[in-house]
Amino acid sequence: MRQIVLDTETTGLDWRNGHRVIEIGCVELVNRSLTGRHFHVYLNPEREIDAEAEAVHGISLDFLTDKPKFEAIAADFEAFVAGAELLIHNASFDVGFLNAELSRCGRGNVASFCHGVIDTLRLAKEQNPGKKASLDALCERYDIDNGHRTLHGALLDAEILAEVYLAMTRGQETLAITLEEPSNGADMPARSVAPDRPRLKVLRANDAERAAHAAVLADIEKAAGHCLWLAKVQAASEAESP
Structure with missing residues (x-):
C-alpha cells in the first residue's frame, strides 16, 4: 500500500481568483511506514502573494523569483505521486489548486493519475465530532x-501530517482478525473448572433502590427530553405487574 502525504502553500485562498501554488511538499508511506522518500519544490507563481497568505507561510515573492514554474516540475510531481493514495488535510483546497495548475499545463487532473484521496480533516471530524481538527489541535x-x-x-506540514494520520488510524492494520475455528475442537485447550467453585450469588435491587433509579432516569428525561433507559424500566415494570 503506497500513500503520499501532501501539502501545498499558495499565494492566496482561492485558485478561482487566479491564485497559484508556490510550494509542494510530499512524503511517502509504504505499508504505513515512512520510506524517507520525499518530493519538495518551491515555485515561481508569476503573480503577487497576498499579505495574509505570506503571514501564514512566510514565503516572499523575492524568494521565489528564481524558482521554477509549475510546468517545469509537473512531470516530476506526477511521476512521484502516480498510482498512490493521497493523504491531504482539507483536501479540496490543495486538490483544487493542483488541478488548476495541471490544467494550465494541459495535463490531466489529480484523479487521473492517483489512486484516490483521503481528507484527514474530514476523517478527524468524523472521529471526534465537535472538536478542533486543525493540524496543531491534532498534534496536541x-x-x-x-x-x-x-x-x-x-x-x-506533510511530515507532521504523516505522524498524525498514523496516530489517528493506529490499530486499523490489526483489524483483519482470523475468524476460522477448529472444525471439531480438537486443537482447542481443555477448560478446567474447579469442582468446588461456589455458585455466584445474584444480588437484585430492592424496591427502594429501583425507585431511586427510576427517579434518576426521570430527571434525565426531564433535562434531555428523552431517556431510553426510562422507557425500558417502565416497560419492564408493566410487564411484571399482574
Missing part, C-alpha cells in the same frame, strides 16, 4: 511534537 490530541512549526511549510 495525539501528543505529537510540533514545537518547530512556527510557520506553515508544505514539507514540514
Whole structure:
C-alpha cells in the first residue's frame, strides 16, 4: 500500500481568483511506514502573494523569483505521486489548486493519475465530532511534537501530517482478525473448572433502590427530553405487574 502525504502553500485562498501554488511538499508511506522518500519544490507563481497568505507561510515573492514554474516540475510531481493514495488535510483546497495548475499545463487532473484521496480533516471530524481538527489541535490530541512549526511549510506540514494520520488510524492494520475455528475442537485447550467453585450469588435491587433509579432516569428525561433507559424500566415494570 503506497500513500503520499501532501501539502501545498499558495499565494492566496482561492485558485478561482487566479491564485497559484508556490510550494509542494510530499512524503511517502509504504505499508504505513515512512520510506524517507520525499518530493519538495518551491515555485515561481508569476503573480503577487497576498499579505495574509505570506503571514501564514512566510514565503516572499523575492524568494521565489528564481524558482521554477509549475510546468517545469509537473512531470516530476506526477511521476512521484502516480498510482498512490493521497493523504491531504482539507483536501479540496490543495486538490483544487493542483488541478488548476495541471490544467494550465494541459495535463490531466489529480484523479487521473492517483489512486484516490483521503481528507484527514474530514476523517478527524468524523472521529471526534465537535472538536478542533486543525493540524496543531491534532498534534496536541495525539501528543505529537510540533514545537518547530512556527510557520506553515508544505514539507514540514506533510511530515507532521504523516505522524498524525498514523496516530489517528493506529490499530486499523490489526483489524483483519482470523475468524476460522477448529472444525471439531480438537486443537482447542481443555477448560478446567474447579469442582468446588461456589455458585455466584445474584444480588437484585430492592424496591427502594429501583425507585431511586427510576427517579434518576426521570430527571434525565426531564433535562434531555428523552431517556431510553426510562422507557425500558417502565416497560419492564408493566410487564411484571399482574
